[in-house]
Amino acid sequence: MAVVIEPAPFDPWCALQAYQKGLLGGSFGATAVFVGSMRDFNQGDDVQGMTLEHYPGMTERELAAIAAEASEKWPLIDTLIHHRVGDIHPAEPIVLTAVWSAHRAAAFDANRFLMEALKSRAPFWKSETLQDGQTRWVEKNTPGY
Secondary structure (H helix, E strand, O other): OEEEEEOOOOOHHHHHHHHHHOOOOOOOOEEEEEEEEOOOEEOOEEEEEEEEEEOOOHHHHHHHHHHHHHHHHOOEEEEEEEEEOEEEOOOOEEEEEEEEEOOHHHHHHHHHHHHHHHHHHOOEEEEEEEOOOOEEEOOOOOOOO
16 A cells, blocks of 8 residues: 655656556456546636645545555555645646556445545645636535546
8 A cells, every 4th residue: 555645746657557566466457547637627717726735644644544444345455545736737637546456346446435535534725726816725625426
């Protein structure tokens, strides 16, 4: 299990490939991956950028607890949560979650759980910069339906 908080832009596919190379043998039959990127709109407004803040130490602990909870619910081999903080622009990746399991059902279900729990429990704060230059704090996340 790995949790990475990244203050600079990252390539989620390179991060995934580098982490997966470290997994031993061929014990996994399924890998489920989610990559979330910044949208250029929110709440009906055009957004030109975002600053994503976190509470160092606390954020990593909560993400590790979420990954551990997933491992208790499903038969997982490994998990990866890689999350961006700092100044972010539209189309840049914000989050990568990946789950390895022997079978696809556990991988799919656990990966969905990681993202939904992360969005509702992890201590991140978002400030958006709108097209007109105004900034605002994002008060709630969009639902994961």
